[in-house]
Amino acid sequence: MTPTAARAASAQTPILVFLAALLVKLGVLLSLGSHPLLQPAGDMDGAVYLAMARSGPPPVAYFVSPLYLYFLKLTGPSIYVALTLQIVLGSLGVVLLLATSARWFGRRAALLTAALAILTGVITFNEVTILQSSLDPFLVALSMWLLCRALQENDWRHFAGAGAATALLVLNRPNVLLWIAALGGLLLLGHRWRGTAAFALAFVILLAPVAARNLIVGHELVLVSSHGGLNFYIGNNAAADGAYVAVPGIRPTIAGQSVDARLMAERAAGHALDSRGVSRWFYGRALEWMLARPDDALKLFLRKLAYTIHQTDLSLNFSYDFFSHDVSSPLRFLVVGPWLLVPLGFAGAATLWRDRRFLTWFAFVPVYAVSVAIFFVASRYRLPLLVVLAVAAGGVIHVRRPSQAMAGLLLGVVALWPFGLDSGRSQEQTNMVVSLIERHQFDEADRLIPQFEQTQRDPARLHHRSALAYEATGDNARAASMFEQVLRDPIAQPILRTSATDELAAIYARSGRNDEARKLLAGVDPVSLSAGRAVKLGRLALEVRDGKDAITFLRVAIDLDPTNGAAWYHLGVAFLAEGEPRNAIAALDKARSLMPRYAPTFLFLALAQAQSGNVAEARKDAVEALRLRPAFPQARQLLDQLGR
Numbered sequence: 013m014t015p016t017a018a019r020a021a022s023a024q025t026p027i028l029v030f031l032a033a034l035l036v037k038l039g040v041l042l043s044l045g046s047h048p049l050l051q052p053a054g055d056m057d058g059a060v061y062l063a064m065a066r067s068g069p070p071p072v073a074y075f076v077s078p079l080y081l082y083f084l085k086l087t088g089p090s091i092y093v094a095l096t097l098q099i100v101l102g103s104l105g106v107v108l109l110l111a112t113s114a115r116w117f118g119r120r121a122a123l124l125t126a127a128l129a130i131l132t133g134v135i136t137f138n139e140v141t142i143l144q145s146s147l148d149p150f151l152v153a154l155s156m157w158l159l160c161r162a163l164q165e166n167d168w169r170h171f172a173g174a175g176a177a178t179a180l181l182v183l184n185r186p187n188v189l190l191w192i193a194a195l196g197g198l199l200l201l202g203h204r205w206r207g208t209a210a211f212a213l214a215f216v217i218l219l220a221p222v223a224a225r226n227l228i229v230g231h232e233l234v235l236v237s238s239h240g241g242l243n244f245y246i247g248n249n250a251a252a253d254g255a256y257v258a259v260p261g262i263r264p265t266i267a268g269q270s271v272d273a274r275l276m277a278e279r280a281a282g283h284a285l286d287s288r289g290v291s292r293w294f295y296g297r298a299l300e301w302m303l304a305r306p307d308d309a310l311k312l313f314l315r316k317l318a319y320t321i322h323q324t325d326l327s328l329n330f331s332y333d334f335f336s337h338d339v340s341s342p343l344r345f346l347v348v349g350p351w352l353l354v355p356l357g358f359a360g361a362a363t364l365w366r367d368r369r370f371l372t373w374f375a376f377v378p379v380y381a382v383s384v385a386i387f388f389v390a391s392r393y394r395l396p397l398l399v400v401l402a403v404a405a406g407g408v409i410h411v412r413r414p415s416q417a418m419a420g421l422l423l424g425v426v427a428l429w430p431f432g433l434d435s436g437r438s439q440e441q442t443n444m445v446v447s448l449i450e451r452h453q454f455d456e457a458d459r460l461i462p463q464f465e466q467t468q469r470d471p472a473r474l475h476h477r478s479a480l481a482y483e484a485t486g487d488n489a490r491a492a493s494m495f496e497q498v499l500r501d502p503i504a505q506p507i508l509r510t511s512a513t514d515e516l517a518a519i520y521a522r523s524g525r526n527d528e529a530r531k532l533l534a535g536v537d538p539v540s541l542s543a544g545r546a547v548k549l550g551r552l553a554l555e556v557r558d559g560k561d562a563i564t565f566l567r568v569a570i571d572l573d574p575t576n577g578a579a580w581y582h583l584g585v586a587f588l589a590e591g592e593p594r595n596a597i598a599a600l601d602k603a604r605s606l607m608p609r610y611a612p613t614f615l616f617l618a619l620a621q622a623q624s625g626n627v628a629e630a631r632k633d634a635v636e637a638l639r640l641r642p643a644f645p646q647a648r649q650l651l652d653q654l655g656r
Contacts, residue, residue: 133346179218241291247388327436359420360407577606
């Protein structure tokens, strides 16, 4: 090939790579763009971002990373415009990775990098969702390409560009601030004074408007967003397991967290707090636990570090594992993930271990991993690592010595270690079935339930949520069938078995299957009941004419809560149904004292008095029932029978 032809081929490569990436990403978008589980609805993060982008964020310091809000405002009301622009940016990001890899490792390595990036399904998946992580691949690729050029050419203009691009990344992913601090130190150690100053100045200029907005609108000096303290606590407390775990009392949504976290912190502090004060309160609680249990805190941190490079998708909002295995789309063929990028990336990086410029650049990987592990690990938070590792993975073609591959092999073992992590696939499968039932696509739901049972971590949960969904649509037959499967499951969680028992008994009662309802209620251990559940079961027992069990349940409720007027009332009705009017009078009299304006109490008290031969008292109670509820035909009929 002549030099001219070689240059032409080299010029065409980025275009071909862009088109290849765009074609793959477009295929995924067309397959998943209208999937019901990916639509930004309800209180999901995407819906909150859209709402704030369209109506404007509340007049306080940003609680969430703000860049994606600006992006959605720019793309307008149609989410498809945003999704299309996201995959275009993602495709440009692959071209930037190609260029970065070519600079570090050469043209052949760059082609391998591009191929790996295109085939990394979790990157493309995030780019077809309405989430801030959709911008991360492009922003990381842009900032790391500019940093590569700056380090190699030592040109202050490239450093300034890298600073500006990294500022945009921080506005989308605030934990990158740790990388800024580390990079500044590395640049100064390399005596790149001018470059460091240019990087810092551009970085500050891009970040300043957001900090100024938080100060002017929210009257707080918050650099980017104020949710760091809560996220730190989520990842560092006695109940933390390394992934996202909802904090009791705080709803697991953006809107819920912003409100509930403040309420929790202010209640504990005993006074009003600003956003920084709320964040500091959660930081303080987490640090208290860490200082009290340093060994546990260190073990948890090391486990979280391992999770940052692990193959398992730790879902948050959406499960990539579900969409890549259970939904027909090109994701099934995009098989590259941490299992391959981690060993290849570190092995490729080892070939340039003598190049200080590269080591400064590649330091992003360990520093960013630490910045994630400080908080908690989720799949979408790890995307920047995969982007940079894809560049380094291209260098694997230069591995010549076993020592260069050793680090990659060891970390590859970590990436595949059987930690038993939950990818969220089971929960997403359940969400899919519930979504179908809610849209009355019963046949499709019935087809998927047996299919999903094979891969479920907890089939009883699938059956239980399906049953509740069927019950909400009025399909009692299907709901009963699902609840029955929960009760047949020998390892179903007690809370699911309890709920299934109660709901199934109610369905049997509504369906006239009284014998089956009575049999189910007879198997309930009264000792295990709470007051509320005991009242509920007592009412059900009355409904299916099981007076003896009703009395048992309601006595338990009263033992637990003697002031429960409903329990006394239903106990009186149960005694009356069992032919014990004197006991009924005693219970109903207690109910009357606790609920003096509840007309049915007086009606049944009148009935009990009549059965006991106390006609005058019966007439008096019937009159009171009519006074409280003039349109009460049963009371009027009884009064007529007793004689006015």
